[in-house]
Amino acid sequence: MTMSEANKQQGAVQTTGHSWDGDLQEFNNPLPTWWLWGFYLTVIFAVIYWVIYPAWPVGESYTKGVANTITYTVNGEERTTHWNTRALLMKEMQSGQDAQKMQAYMEKVAAASYDDILADEEMLAFTRAVAKGLFGDNCAACHGSGGAGVMGLFPNLVDDAWLWGGTVEQIETTLTEGRHGFMPAFGRSLDDGQIDAVAHYVLSLSGHEVDGDMAQRGMQIFNGKEGGCFYCHTQAGTGLESQGAANLTDSIWTVANVPGQDSLEGKLAEVREVVENGIERVMPAWDERLSDNEIKLLTVYVHELGGGQ
Amino acid sequence: MTETDVQLYQKRVPIYPRSVKGRFRRLKWGILTLAYGVYFLLPWLPWDRVAGPQQAVSFDIHGRRFYLFDLTVHAQDIFWLAGFLVIGAFLLFFVTGIAGRVFCGYFCFQTLWTDVYILIERLVQGERPARIRLDKQPWGGGKLLKKGTTHLLWLLVAFLTGLSFTLYWGYAPELFTGFFTGQAPFPAYATTLFLTATTYVMAGLAREQVCTYMCPYARFQGAMFDRDTLIVAYDEARGEGSAGRHKVAKGLKTREERQTQGVGDCIDCGYCVQVCPTGIDIRNGMQYQCISCALCIDACDTIMDSMEWPRGLIKYTSDKAQHGEKTRLLKGKTIGYGVILLSAATALIVSMLNQVPLDISVSQVRQPLYVRLSDGRIQNSYEIKLNNKADLSYEVRLDVSGLGGAELDLGQLEHIVLHPDQRLQLFVKVRMRPHANQPEKKDFYFVVEPVGAGDIPQVKWPSVFYHPDD
Ligand code: SF4
Ligand code: SF4
Numbered sequence: 001m002t003m004s005e006a007n008k009q010q011g012a013v014q015t016t017g018h019s020w021d022g023d024l025q026e027f028n029n030p031l032p033t034w035w036l037w038g039f040y041l042t043v044i045f046a047v048i049y050w051v052i053y054p055a056w057p058v059g060e061s062y063t064k065g066v067a068n069t070i071t072y073t074v075n076g077e078e079r080t081t082h083w084n085t086r087a088l089l090m091k092e093m094q095s096g097q098d099a100q101k102m103q104a105y106m107e108k109v110a111a112a113s114y115d116d117i118l119a120d121e122e123m124l125a126f127t128r129a130v131a132k133g134l135f136g137d138n139c140a141a142c143h144g145s146g147g148a149g150v151m152g153l154f155p156n157l158v159d160d161a162w163l164w165g166g167t168v169e170q171i172e173t174t175l176t177e178g179r180h181g182f183m184p185a186f187g188r189s190l191d192d193g194q195i196d197a198v199a200h201y202v203l204s205l206s207g208h209e210v211d212g213d214m215a216q217r218g219m220q221i222f223n224g225k226e227g228g229c230f231y232c233h234t235q236a237g238t239g240l241e242s243q244g245a246a247n248l249t250d251s252i253w254t255v256a257n258v259p260g261q262d263s264l265e266g267k268l269a270e271v272r273e274v275v276e277n278g279i280e281r282v283m284p285a286w287d288e289r290l291s292d293n294e295i296k297l298l299t300v301y302v303h304e305l306g307g308g309q
Numbered sequence: 310m311t312e313t314d315v316q317l318y319q320k321r322v323p324i325y326p327r328s329v330k331g332r333f334r335r336l337k338w339g340i341l342t343l344a345y346g347v348y349f350l351l352p353w354l355p356w357d358r359v360a361g362p363q364q365a366v367s368f369d370i371h372g373r374r375f376y377l378f379d380l381t382v383h384a385q386d387i388f389w390l391a392g393f394l395v396i397g398a399f400l401l402f403f404v405t406g407i408a409g410r411v412f413c414g415y416f417c418f419q420t421l422w423t424d425v426y427i428l429i430e431r432l433v434q435g436e437r438p439a440r441i442r443l444d445k446q447p448w449g450g451g452k453l454l455k456k457g458t459t460h461l462l463w464l465l466v467a468f469l470t471g472l473s474f475t476l477y478w479g480y481a482p483e484l485f486t487g488f489f490t491g492q493a494p495f496p497a498y499a500t501t502l503f504l505t506a507t508t509y510v511m512a513g514l515a516r517e518q519v520c521t522y523m524c525p526y527a528r529f530q531g532a533m534f535d536r537d538t539l540i541v542a543y544d545e546a547r548g549e550g551s552a553g554r555h556k557v558a559k560g561l562k563t564r565e566e567r568q569t570q571g572v573g574d575c576i577d578c579g580y581c582v583q584v585c586p587t588g589i590d591i592r593n594g595m596q597y598q599c600i601s602c603a604l605c606i607d608a609c610d611t612i613m614d615s616m617e618w619p620r621g622l623i624k625y626t627s628d629k630a631q632h633g634e635k636t637r638l639l640k641g642k643t644i645g646y647g648v649i650l651l652s653a654a655t656a657l658i659v660s661m662l663n664q665v666p667l668d669i670s671v672s673q674v675r676q677p678l679y680v681r682l683s684d685g686r687i688q689n690s691y692e693i694k695l696n697n698k699a700d701l702s703y704e705v706r707l708d709v710s711g712l713g714g715a716e717l718d719l720g721q722l723e724h725i726v727l728h729p730d731q732r733l734q735l736f737v738k739v740r741m742r743p744h745a746n747q748p749e750k751k752d753f754y755f756v757v758e759p760v761g762a763g764d765i766p767q768v769k770w771p772s773v774f775y776h777p778d779d
Contacts, residue, residue, distance in 0.1 A: 146676025
């Protein structure tokens with residue numbers, strides 16, 4: 001085939017005029033003109049983009065661009081910044097479609113009774129999702145992000161023992177008004193032997209094998225004028241929710257770390273320590289920081305953590 | 310030629326493809342009719358579905374679901390897309406290795422839409438010579454009318470293309486009326502506008518420039534070719550003879566006359582060049598611009614028929630066949646591609662057929678891992694995610710198995726009802742009394758039993774129960 005006949009339609013293939021070694025030629029297969037214009041357009045586009053949007057890093061900062069502000073509200077307060085994805089997210093969370101859906105569902109939950117929420121898998125799931133964040137922001141600092149608390153300092157919310165009661169109403173009151181738990185120190189009114197006896201009795205209440213005579217003695221102090229422990233813990237040792245007094249007959253220890261000790265001696269020492277020095281714990285009231293609905297969501301959440309009662 | 314003359318950029322050389330009749334043209338019209346039928350009508354096909362749109366094919370971006378007839382593709386099934394892409398890629402390798410650019414010539418959207426645009430052009434402005442004449446004419450009423458009509462019709466096709474595409478992403482009848490009453494969402498208008506514009510530009514204005522300058526496939530398909538690959542080729546030996554091609558002239562009319570003078574069978578009528586949508590001359594040999602549309606075969610066959618000479622001066626052949634060797638289609642490469650293709654397709658289909666209608670996953674709450682209850686029992690908590698992919702509502706019963714003496718606490722939940730396409734998260738607690746020599750952790754299963762859900766099977770999910778190490 002001959003090259004002159006080839007490409008007849010588009011004209012013969014040009015050479016650039018460069019040639020080497022006499023016959024080595026450089027062909028020119030030109031690109032279409034629109035291609036060139038396409039290139040110019042991208043350049044123009046880049047300049048316009050640069051003017052409008054954030055583009056170049058400049059030292060610690062960057063060119064922010066004009067006419068690309070975004071306005072959103074935070075806690076009812078309007079804010080305007082240059083466009084960025086974080087601001088966009090804020091805006092979406094306030095006024096986006098999903099935010100509106102969530103708002104609507106929130107109202108549904110706010111209007112429902114505790115019983116209805118607890119018996120409805122969907123409302124429960126929604127509440128959990130929202131309250132998880134609330135718990136993390138407000139409660140986790142003391143009770144831990146999973147609600148396990150710290151022995152002796154902040155009660156475990158995951159077990160089923162409730163110092164102040166585990167019904168939704170009681171939990172709601174705890175959250176709204178706060179609690180003040182107080183056990184006096186008996187170190188001044190009782191001597192070491194008496195404290196030892198009380199400790200034996202207290203351990204026997206939850207089924208630990210202790211010296212029978214000591215426990216007998218301890219019981220008399222516990223239920224008598226000397227100790228007066230029964231005022232709060234009741235004669236059966238089951239505690240009084242109105243006082244936030246612990247149930248001493250179950251396996252749960254909120255102050256004395258009895259399960260943490262292997263030997264009976266260790267367990268006794270833990271209990272003695274509490275009887276001797278007493279304990280005072282305060283749960284703050286949240287009604288000023290949280291809205292009624294937030295407290296409601298948290299109530300359900302905490303109730304579910306520990307299985308409620 | 311001097312350097313100053315060199316033009317680095319050139320104006321587009323206009324191409325006026327002539328129409329042609331023949332078997333490949335008929336096949337292409339057939340494929341085009343089928344493709345257009347599917348593309349334009351599919352969004353209107355109704356489909357009975359309990360949940361989701363009553364539309365056979367619908368892509369619900371907001372609900373993160375694709376509905377394809379009886380198959381619902383959820384966001385979690387995204388790996389199907391990977392399978393689909395693998396199949397697409399290997400199908401392309403496989404087919405290209407065997408039959409060259411059949412995709413380009415017969416199925417590519419660019420080819421299909423350009424075909425329709427050229428048809429419109431011909432119906433309005435006439436055959437190739439008329440179009441060339443029209444372009445040379447000075448602007449006047451007649452030219453304006455013809456050109457205007459062409460572009461209007463092009464725009465109409467482009468608009469219908471764009472709108473049809475949009476209809477796949479919503480409920481078609483509603484979206485359609487909404488579109489014209491201004492009720493449709495903004496993305497619908499934007500998408501339609503964008504596709505209208507691109508269709509008009511690509512099929513109307515850019516045409517072969519897309520294939521030669523923009524399409525990446527045009528650039529690397531050569532790598533999939535080998536000497537056995539079917540290509541559209543001109544039989545140079547037959548066409549040129551020893552003395553080259555020649556027009557039909559005095560003394561060069563019959564084959565015998567020509568052959569005695571060494572002139573080949575090509576009568577240099579130029580028909581094959583005129584019908585070519587990319588404007589090349591196939592007689593120059595294999596070129597990257599050739600989209601393998603086979604129209605030049607139809608053209609030359611027509612000429613050969615009229616000369617009463619055998620067909621096949623231009624035909625589908627392979628490089629080997631052209632050099633008198635035997636074409637071998639079954640060889641390592643094609644078999645390899647075929648095997649991969651088959652296994653990928655099987656895997657995808659099996660996975661689709663076995664789509665679990667009820668999906669569960671369990672994650673253990675690790676803060677705290679376990680907790681001691683007042684009666685001495687140990688409690689572990691779990692977050693269970695249930696996902697109903699089926700089309701109906703049903704109740705699920707949750708239980709644990711393999712954990713003797715354990716109790717599952719669902720709080721006050723009595724019935725857990727899953728609605729179609731619902732995702733639900735549950736927080737459950739499992740309680741157990743520790744006994745002597747308790748292992749620190751014990752494997753067990755959560756069992757989810759659908760009730761009143763026909764033949765949806767129960768689902769098990771493995772989990773672990775932790776004890777304190779005392
Ligand atoms: S050369 Fe023939 S097969 Fe190739 S694009 Fe042109 S008409 Fe189609
Ligand atoms: S159509 Fe056939 S005969 Fe006519 S120019 Fe092309 S190859 Fe030659």
